[in-house]
Amino acid sequence: MAEDKTEQAAGQTVGRQELSKRIAKQAKLSQKQASEVLEATLTAIREALQNGDEVRLVGFGSFKVRQSAARKGVNPRDRKPIEVPAKERVRFFPGKELSEAVLKK
16 A cells, blocks of 8 residues: 555656645745746746747757657558648757756666
8 A cells, every 4th residue: 555655656646736836835925926927937938938038048958949740640540541741849858967867776
């Protein structure tokens, strides 16, 4: 039983509210201020990507908008071939420090 709880905690999803709590604790801000900082950060990243800019956070990673090529796919319902159009996608590339931080030792 105890192992199940440990495994669940390790795979827990951290959302905006939990992130703002953690920011508030580390930065010694109120949770409302931390939430506003988080929202402002996410908005700034979103706007930069919409403008075609790359967002690089040294020690964390970078966000880029990349063009995916058109390709042939298969409709899973009727197994008929379909054409998947080209589109722009947001890609995240983790930095070296982040990659090393999540390695299981």
